[in-house]
Amino acid sequence: xxxxxxxxxxxxxxxxxxxxxxxxxxxxxxxxxxxxxxxxxxxxxxxxxxxxxxxxxxxxxxxxxxxxxxxxxxxxxxxxxxxxxxxxxxxxxxxxxxxxxxxxxxxxxxxxxxxxxxxxxxxxxxxxxxxxxxxxxxxxxxxxxxxxxxxxxxxxxxxxxxxxxxxxxxxxxxxxxxxxxxxxxxxxxxxxxxxxxxxxxxxxxxxxxxxxxxxxxxxxxxxxxxxxxxxxxxxxxxxxxxxxxxxxxxxxxxxxxxxxxxxxxxxxxxxxxxxxxxxxxxxxxxxxxxxxxxxxxxxxxxxxxxxxxxxxxxxxxxxxxxxxxxxxxxxxxxxxxxxxxxx
Amino acid sequence: xxxxxxxxxxxxxxxxxxxxxxxxxxxxxxxxxxxxxxxxxxxxxxxxxxxxxxxxxxxxxxxxxxxxxxxxxxxxxxxxxxxxxxxxxxxxxxxxxxxxxxxxxxxxxxxxxxxxxxxxxxxxxxxxxxxxxxxxxxxxxxxxxxxxxxxxxxxxxxxxxxxxxxxxxxxxxxxxxxxxxxxxxxxxxxxxxxxxxxxxxxxxxxxxxxxxxxxxxxxxxxxxxxxxxxxxxxxxxxxxxxxxxxxxxxxxxxxxxxxxxxxxxxxxxxxxxxxxxxxxxxxxxxxxxxxxxxxxxxxxxxxxxxxxxxxxxxxxxxxxxxxxxxxxxxxxxxxxxxxxxxx
DNA sequence: ACCATCAGTCAAAGCGCTTTGGATGTCCGC
DNA sequence: GCGGACATCCAAAGCGCTTTGACTGATGGT
Numbered sequence: 001x002x003x004x005x006x007x008x009x010x011x012x013x014x015x016x017x018x019x020x021x022x023x024x025x026x027x028x029x030x031x032x033x034x035x036x037x038x039x040x041x042x043x044x045x046x047x048x049x050x051x052x053x054x055x056x057x058x059x060x061x062x063x064x065x066x067x068x069x070x071x072x073x074x075x076x077x078x079x080x081x082x083x084x085x086x087x088x089x090x091x092x093x094x095x096x097x098x099x100x101x102x103x104x105x106x107x108x109x110x111x112x113x114x115x116x117x118x119x120x121x122x123x124x125x126x127x128x129x130x131x132x133x134x135x136x137x138x139x140x141x142x143x144x145x146x147x148x149x150x151x152x153x154x155x156x157x158x159x160x161x162x163x164x165x166x167x168x169x170x171x172x173x174x175x176x177x178x179x180x181x182x183x184x185x186x187x188x189x190x191x192x193x194x195x196x197x198x199x200x201x202x203x204x205x206x207x208x209x210x211x212x213x214x215x216x217x218x219x220x221x222x223x224x225x226x227x228x229x230x231x232x233x234x235x236x237x238x239x240x241x242x243x244x245x246x247x248x249x250x251x252x253x254x255x256x257x258x259x260x261x262x263x264x265x266x267x268x269x270x271x272x273x274x275x276x277x278x279x280x281x282x283x284x285x286x287x288x289x290x291x292x293x294x295x296x297x298x299x300x301x302x303x304x305x306x307x308x309x310x311x312x313x314x315x316x317x318x319x320x321x322x323x324x325x326x327x328x329x330x331x332x333x334x335x336x337x338x339x340x341x342x343x
Numbered sequence: 344x345x346x347x348x349x350x351x352x353x354x355x356x357x358x359x360x361x362x363x364x365x366x367x368x369x370x371x372x373x374x375x376x377x378x379x380x381x382x383x384x385x386x387x388x389x390x391x392x393x394x395x396x397x398x399x400x401x402x403x404x405x406x407x408x409x410x411x412x413x414x415x416x417x418x419x420x421x422x423x424x425x426x427x428x429x430x431x432x433x434x435x436x437x438x439x440x441x442x443x444x445x446x447x448x449x450x451x452x453x454x455x456x457x458x459x460x461x462x463x464x465x466x467x468x469x470x471x472x473x474x475x476x477x478x479x480x481x482x483x484x485x486x487x488x489x490x491x492x493x494x495x496x497x498x499x500x501x502x503x504x505x506x507x508x509x510x511x512x513x514x515x516x517x518x519x520x521x522x523x524x525x526x527x528x529x530x531x532x533x534x535x536x537x538x539x540x541x542x543x544x545x546x547x548x549x550x551x552x553x554x555x556x557x558x559x560x561x562x563x564x565x566x567x568x569x570x571x572x573x574x575x576x577x578x579x580x581x582x583x584x585x586x587x588x589x590x591x592x593x594x595x596x597x598x599x600x601x602x603x604x605x606x607x608x609x610x611x612x613x614x615x616x617x618x619x620x621x622x623x624x625x626x627x628x629x630x631x632x633x634x635x636x637x638x639x640x641x642x643x644x645x646x647x648x649x650x651x652x653x654x655x656x657x658x659x660x661x662x663x664x665x666x667x668x669x670x671x672x673x674x675x676x677x678x679x680x681x682x683x684x685x686x
Numbered sequence: 687a688c689c690a691t692c693a694g695t696c697a698a699a700g701c702g703c704t705t706t707g708g709a710t711g712t713c714c715g716c
Numbered sequence: 717g718c719g720g721a722c723a724t725c726c727a728a729a730g731c732g733c734t735t736t737g738a739c740t741g742a743t744g745g746t
Contacts, residue, residue: 001458002731002732002733003732003733003734004732004733012694012695012696013362013696014589014696014697014732014733014734015695015696015697015698015734015735016694016695016696018438018733018734018735019734019735022734024695025693026693026695027693027694027695028693028694028695031694031695043454043458044458045454045455045458045459046458046459046732046733047396047397047458047459047731047732047733048459048461048733049392049396049401049460049461049731049732049733050396050701050731050732050733050734051732051733051734052392052701052733053390053392053393053396053700053701053702053703053731053732053733053734054700054701054732054733054734054735055701055734055735056701058392060461061617062439065425065426065429067426067429067430072424072624073624074423074425074426074623074624074625074643075422076419076422076623076625077624078421079417079418079419079421080417080424081442082417082421082441083408083410083417083443086408086410086435086441086442087346087410087443089443090442090443090444095440095441095442095461096430096440096441096442097403097438097439097440097441098425098438098439098440098441099433099438099439100425100426100430100432100433101433103387111386111388112388115344115386115387115388115389115390116388116390116391116393117390117391117392117702118377118391118403118438125731155697197686208399222625223625224624224625224626224627225597225614225625225626225627226627226629227629251625251626254568254597258600258634259600261604275442280417280419281415281416281567282416282417282418282419282565282566282567282594283419283567283568283594284567284568284569284570286569287569289691291601345701345702345703346702346703346704347702347703355725355726356725356726356727357702357703357704357726357727358704358705358725358727358728359725359726360706361703361705362704362705362725365704369723369724369725370723370724370725371723371724371725374724374725389702389703390701390702390703391732392701392702392703393701393702393703393704393706394702394703395703395731396701396702396703396704396730396731396733397702397703397704397730397731398703398704398705398730398731399704401732460732475730573720
């Protein structure tokens with residue numbers, strides 16, 4: 001069933017039917033009703049390709065997921081992020097198109113996306129500190145919003161980010177107040193902007209307290225469970241092991257917990273652990289009492305907000321760079337406690 | 344830059360340029376080369392919407408993700424699955440479009456997808472035992488492949504599934520051979536087909552061994568960490584606690600491990616645990632020695648294969664219902680051991 | 687009674703591509 | 717030197733929609 005058939009069926013022109021369905025005022029309410037009912041009955045929905053060819057809007061948003069060949073990991077936050085964004089899109093009548101791309105061929109891809117024209121905008125995931133996608137997209141005039149920021153990019157652009165620096169500063173402060181002095185940082189890959197900022201929050205807070213960080217207690221890698229396990233296991237085997245861990249993700253924190261238990265220690269008593277918690281739907285940090293003390297920031301909410309920003313930007317490209325900084329809450333669980341006194 | 348401009352630039356007709364770029368034989372190699380080079384230089388790529396309007400092929404595949412309002416969880420396997428599928432699509436020049444849908448409005452959505460015509464086929468995720476999407480899509484004549492199966496659907500359809508029954512039967516057998524008699528099953532939601540099959544594998548193996556399952560040792564829910572934790576904690580508090588756990592996912596198994604440790608027990612010595620392992624990139628089951636004994640089946644590979652099947656089906660709709668059953672490997676880790684003798 | 691206005695409708699052009707059905711020129715065999 | 721075969725190219729129609737510009741009656745003010 002297409003427009004031509006429907007209009008013939010109704011003894012109306014395509015113009016009128018189109019206008020009736022799209023809510024234009026120059027068609028009488030009576031015919032509009034008649035058209036609506038016929039469309040419903042005959043199960044007509046307009047062909048999206050034709051529509052977007054005619055209007056120049058694709059009604060779709062692109063998400064480009066970098067799958068580097070070196071780091072094969074798929075970001076576990078992805079599902080929840082997409083769920084949040086998808087919700088917004090669905091409400092606005094937009095679709096979400098995913099492109100996976102090996103990060104070596106990124107530039108080409110974005111140019112193609114632009115030329116092929118089947119999205120009206122894109123969201124950039126996992127920005128690195130120096131993010132060349134940002135100037136590229138600006139040049140291409142393709143609306144975009146970044147999930148995170150790129151510290152080394154100075155031109156304005158739209159982004160939404162968690163206040164990672166502040167979150168990790170607060171967490172560090174919290175551990176210091178509990179008396180911890182040897183605090184380990186199990187961070188994400190530090191060319192990723194979020195990880196860089198978290199380290200800054202950590203280091204600056206230590207500095208303010210007159211402490212210097214021990215490089216042996218700082219790691220940076222992809223945030224897997226194994227990585228957390230190994231890092232914590234190795235560090236706990238030191239002569240002067242850390243009394244606290246600051247960890248970049250729940251998954252990694254689970255690995256840390258494993259190492260802690262394996263060493264015969266208990267979280268919250270012998271060793272304190274704070275983790276960042278993206279509030280993933282399948283990995284809730286406890287229900288009543290959180291397992292981990294954590295800096296929490298819902299990635300699903302972030303997805304929803306980011307999508308809204310991008311849609312705004314598409315509707316009115318002039319509404320200028322939009323930015324939003326989400327604060328993470330520090331929630332207290334049972335994984336932290338006073339630093340053990342050297343008995 | 345569009346076709347008209349490009350062809351004018353080359354002093355050729357749109358026809359010739361189009362044919363040159365699409366590899367038709369009726370254009371000389373010399374002009375083809377000239378056209379290719381100009382296209383490259385001017386950064387021309389065809390408008391996908393116009394192309395698909397003209398050809399009737401969208402060169403895109405739809406993935407419909409059910410987000411039920413009751414069960415808000417986003418399936419954690421999603422990221423890896425999509426990475427596998429996306430890889431195949433990218434290679435074939437297809438795009439992936441995601442639609443999230445509240446499962447109450449599913450039928451409408453599929454009809455719309457069909458009518459709007461911006462995908463050439465869809466993959467069905469998370470089939471339930473009685474899956475009405477299957478007859479619906481057959482009726483709509485929209486090519487589709489199911490990730491999993493629907494036990495109560497009798498009409499033929501294309502699917503790719505892990506042999507869940509066999510996997511859990513083998514795991515159960517393995518535990519029985521180690522002397523375990525009280526085995527707990529921490530399963531996924533049992534209206535989901537995969538969970539149903541796993542339970543069947545578990546129960547039938549017990550039956551063969553002349554044992555009957557204790558309902559108090561069987562749970563079924565969304566596969567979160569908390570769920571694993573609570574289930575195991577409760578069960579371990581029984582008068583006659585289980586000596587082994589069969590768990591439906593790694594995430595849930597991490598919760599089980601937490602409960603085991605909290606009870607002062609050790610996995611592999613006091614309590615055995617086997618889990619299903621989807622081989623997620625961010626949750627590898629150990630490197631050299633697996634943490635958990637597990638039935639392993641890569642969901643990323645499944646995504647890649649499924650995508651291939653669907654593309655085949657689209658190229659040649661006649662190539663009939665395609666089906667593929669992947670066997671899970673049983674890998675032995677340190678979480679299992681002989682049943683403790685009642686000393 | 688007459689023109690301006692306006693609500694309601696329509697035919698046709700256009701979005702950027704593919705593809706059908708020629709048209710043109712070239713080369714060969716006879 | 718002529719008809720066919722073949723290679724190479726083209727004009728135009730069509731994909732399903734939106735949108736421009738125009739047309740028709742009815743209404744109302746003077």
